[in-house]
Amino acid sequence: MDGWIERTGHPRGATLRFEQMWALAQPWYAGRLSPKWRGRSADEAQSIIDGVGLAGEFWRVIPS
Numbered sequence: 133m134d135g136w137i138e139r140t141g142h143p144r145g146a147t148l149r150f151e152q153m154w155a156l157a158q159p160w161y162a163g164r165l166s167p168k169w170r171g172r173s174a175d176e177a178q179s180i181i182d183g184v185g186l187a188g189e190f191w192r193v194i195p196s
Contacts, residue, residue, distance in 0.1 A: 146190035156184045 137144055148156070159180045163169050172180075174195035181191050 146186075146188065148186060152184050152186065156180065156186070159183070 133144075133147065136142075174193045178193045181193065
């Protein structure tokens with residue numbers, strides 16, 4: 133990551149470890165193939181993100 137940032141000049145953004153990504157993906161996509169699946173609320177989405185330990189402004193869900 134550091135080499136890419138240096139080469140491109142892009143600022144470092146939010147990153148997460150593979151284990152965090154996998155822990156986020158499990159509840160985030162659970163049940164998506166079910167015909168009964170419904171979208172989640174902003175509070176439900178934030179609860180999933182918080183549960184994985186992702187913090188900071190980048191990880192705040194903006195309600196629509």
